[in-house]
Amino acid sequence: MTVITDLDDMFFTAISSRADDLSRADIDLLAAGAVTAVHARDFLDAGIRRALMARIDAGELAMENYDDRRVHPPIARFGPVVNDYRAAGGIAPAYWDAAADARRGWAAATTAGTDPMRAAVARLRLAWPGVVRPATVGGRTLFAGAVREINDGALVHFDDVSRELGPDFFDDGPPIVQLAFNAWFEAPPEGGETTIWRRRWRPGDDAWRQRYGYAPALVEGCPALRIEIEAGDALIFDPRNLHAVAPAVGGRRVAIAFFMALTGRGELLLWS
Numbered sequence: 156m157t158v159i160t161d162l163d164d165m166f167f168t169a170i171s172s173r174a175d176d177l178s179r180a181d182i183d184l185l186a187a188g189a190v191t192a193v194h195a196r197d198f199l200d201a202g203i204r205r206a207l208m209a210r211i212d213a214g215e216l217a218m219e220n221y222d223d224r225r226v227h228p229p230i231a232r233f234g235p236v237v238n239d240y241r242a243a244g245g246i247a248p249a250y251w252d253a254a255a256d257a258r259r260g261w262a263a264a265t266t267a268g269t270d271p272m273r274a275a276v277a278r279l280r281l282a283w284p285g286v287v288r289p290a291t292v293g294g295r296t297l298f299a300g301a302v303r304e305i306n307d308g309a310l311v312h313f314d315d316v317s318r319e320l321g322p323d324f325f326d327d328g329p330p331i332v333q334l335a336f337n338a339w340f341e342a343p344p345e346g347g348e349t350t351i352w353r354r355r356w357r358p359g360d361d362a363w364r365q366r367y368g369y370a371p372a373l374v375e376g377c378p379a380l381r382i383e384i385e386a387g388d389a390l391i392f393d394p395r396n397l398h399a400v401a402p403a404v405g406g407r408r409v410a411i412a413f414f415m416a417l418t419g420r421g422e423l424l425l426w427s
Contacts (some may be wrong), residue, residue: 167191167353167378174198174389177282182391186332186417191351191380191392198278198389199271199411204340206269208409211302215264218304225367228307228402233260236301236427238319238367245324246292254298261300271411272300275338275389276425279415283423290416290424291326299413301427302340305347308402310368313356314394314414316426327424330416335394342386343406349390351398353378373397391415 169192170181177195184190210216211233218231221239234257240250267273280287289296314335322329337349354377363373374397382390392398394414416424 193391195389197387198338199387203269203271207340210264231304232301234301257298285421287423290426297426299425299427301412303412304409305400306403309400311397311399312368313397327418332417334415336391337410337412338389339386339410341407341409342384343403345404346401347403347408348381348383348401351380351396354397
């Protein structure tokens with residue numbers, strides 16, 4: 156379900172359909188800014204969702220919190236994200252060990268039939284006619300497919316790899332557009348919705364800085380789109396728009412998450 160608070164902008168909207176109907180046209184609309192978000196219902200099979208939650212609850216996929224000096228309220232995750240390994244000149248060497256550990260963890264905890272990343276990429280390849288592959292840095296493959304449990308909400312923030320890590324971070328150059336992908340294993344009966352504002356970062360915004368994000372006052376009065384999700388759903392949107400997650404009520408909010416960079420050659424490059 157979507158709730159739109161500004162109906163005067165025909166491009167500030169979301170489209171919703173079954174995952175089987177996800178198409179190149181949907182991704183084209185997102186990349187062009189003609190829609191704000193694509194909500195794909197029933198993206199992840201229930202068997203895959205149950206298998207992954209069982210692995211998480213059994214400790215076979217070790218979840219750990221982000222560094223609480225930067226991320227609070229707490230968010231648990233499996234798998235490294237490049238923003239936690241930023242260093243002068245690019246990415247810290249420790250990232251590559253963490254990525255290798257995460258890949259071994261996936262291999263030990265999943266099979267071809269229960270791997271949500273494999274399932275997500277397979278669906279994206281059906282929708283997108285170009286290449287869909289992991290992004291590379293210095294000839295090395297970035298990890299894609301972090302699992303995140305966000306039960307206490309996430310601050311207002313944006314994600315922009317070119318601004319955060321520089322336009323030359325990827326071997327393939329700066330993306331034409333960056334998209335965020337999330338697909339949920341579990342969703343709470345209330346809360347947990349994603350809100351996207353018609354507002355991007357501006358010089359001077361650091362006056363509202365709070366850890367990795369910003370105070371809610373920064374987006375006060377801005378048109379907003381709220382997306383309510385159910386288990387199995389996927390959401391794709393441009394994360395350069397300021398966005399936040401509401402606290403979950405009465406349940407858990409667990410998803411697989413990664414970013415997609417659309418290149419000038421029409422490839423979709425993936426990373427977390």
